[in-house]
Amino acid sequence: MDNGGPGELLQILRDGQPRTRADLAGTTGLGRAAVSSRLEPLLKLELVIPVSGAPSTGGRPSARLAFNPGAKLVAAADVGATHATVALTDLSGAVLVETTERMEISCGPETVLDWLLTMVNGHLKVLERPTADVIAVGIGLPGPVEHSTGKPTSPPIMPGWDGFDVPAYIQQTLGVPVLVDNDVNLMALGERATRWPNEENMIFLKVATGIGSGVVSGGELQRGAAGVAGDVGHIAVSRGAGILCRCGKSACLEAIAGAPAIAAQLRENGLGATNGSDVVSLVRSGNPAAIQAVRQAGRDIGEMLNMCVSFINPSLIVVGGSLAQSGEHLMAGIRETVYARSTPLATQHLNITQSATGPEAGVVGASILAVEHVLSPHRVNQLATRLLSGGKENINRQEEPAPPTPWPLLEAMAKQLQDAPT
Incomplete structure (x- = not known):
């Protein structure tokens, strides 16, 4: 791999530590x-900016980058069974502005996604930022x-959603890459990034209206062959024998x-009691x-987790979701079993x-998923x-084969920079 392409230089700088050109050359x-030429498009796109100079060694202080x-924004949404956060x-x-409202997933994709787009538009007004500043969406x-x-x-609790093209629906309005995943997978990403960045083997368990998990093994999120890895809420447990689940099976x-x-x-x-709250x-x-009911639920969850521990051998299990807010009573039941x-x-x-991340784990994970996509070295190198190239015709993506996930706003940024007077 080219360790010095614009995309790779950006990855080095994304740790937040300012560096001089000499630092980047050494790395x-x-x-x-060569470093300066590769930094040029990153500086033009303002993905990289100059900061205060490095300490002087006798001559003029070196500029740090x-x-x-x-520079840009990402829209992130965590949609649950009965509530959603945008x-x-x-x-x-880093979350700049967010809203959480009651939203039934059973209302259907158009209703939920239209609400999501309305929230994004409202948040842009709050931040006084244009729509063009949104470069990706994670859901x-x-x-x-x-x-x-x-x-x-x-999906067992999402009537009308099976096979619905969520990215295409959002792109009709925003025209940016849309990354969609199971909500608990994104919670696992968010929790790991903010609290456990060095944890290689962990399970994030969401206990709310539904029960699901995100599994990180060997440092990678595991989705499985059909995206159902971690769907632990429908594993049969002994106390559930004969009890019908809304998925149509029993003992879940x-x-x-x-x-x-x-x-x-x-x-x-x-x-x-009508709900989790x-x-x-x-x-x-x-x-x-x-208290007794929640502790028993913890024991039942522990019975399921026992199988996961034996199979996956994690070093960390993180429990989130609305019922986790009941505190140590749920945790005690889980640990006990x-x-x-x-x-x-x-x-x-x-x-x-x-x-530790709490309710924001989902939106943070959704943002991370989207950012890692649009700022991947391959895509940044393509944009650079x-x-x-200097040719407007090379910027017009309609004259080229469409990439799997388009990112026209970044390309539009490049076009604007090329057209701007020097």
């Missing part, structure tokens, strides 16, 4: 002139997603340990029945903890080649 093995995460982030994944959905196409695949973990199941159990005991409120108020049933070798270094 890449390129000459100073740094990644500019504020945010705008910078190119480092998490509460069901299996074919990652290569962004289409949901037979979700049918006894998901928020609706716990709320239904509490209503049978005369408590006014009510369950959490009852637990926090010290209600014995709610996992540590009791798993082998000592598998658990001697296993850390089971509550999410077009920008430096």
Whole structure:
């Protein structure tokens, strides 16, 4: 691989540490002139900007360069079964503005995605930024997603979504790359990036209306052959025998340990619980029945996780989602079963903890997914080649084969720079 292409130089600078051209030459093995030529398109696109000079060694201080995460924006959405969060982030994944509202995924793709686009437009007005500043969109959905196409695949709780072309629908309005994945996969990415960047083997478990997991093994997110890796909510557990799940099968973990199941159990005991928020409120108020129900749900979840621990051998399990907000009662039930049933070798270094990123894990992960796509070395190198070619016809992507995921706004930026007077 060319270690000194514009895309590779950008990857070096994305750690946020300012560097001089001499620093970059030393890292890449390129000459100073070669480094400067490769930095030219990055500076023109303002993906890299000059910062305060390096300490002087006797002559004129050398100019330092740094990644500019504020150059453009990414729209990130974490859509759950009953709630959705939409945010705008910078190119480092930092959330600049966000909104969370109740939104039923069962309303259908057009309704949900139109709401998402409305939120993006509103956030742009808040930040006083133009639509053209959005260069990518990342979306998490509460069901299996074919990652290569962004289409949901037979999602059990998403009527009308099966096979729906989510990227194409969003691109009609924004015209940028749209990356779609299962919401828990994105939570795993967000949690790992913000809290556990060096963790190579982890499971992120979301416990809310549904139960699902994102699996990181060998430092890579595992999606499986059809995008359903980590769909643990529909693993059969012993206490669920004979209980029908909304997926149509029986004995599923979700049918006894998901928020609706716990709320239904509490209503049978005369408590006014209709959703996960009510369950959490009852637990926090010290209600014995709610505490017992949540702890038992933790034990049931632990039965499932015991199988995962034996199969995947993670060193970290992070528990998030709305029911995780009930705190140590859920965690205690999970730990009780996992540590009791798993082998000592598998658990001697296993850390089971509550999410530190909290509700923002999903949107941070969605942003990271989108940013890694549009700022990949290959794509940045393509853009730099077009920008430096000097021929407008080379910028017009309609005269070239369309890439798998288009990014016309970045190309438009390059065209504007070429057309600008010098």
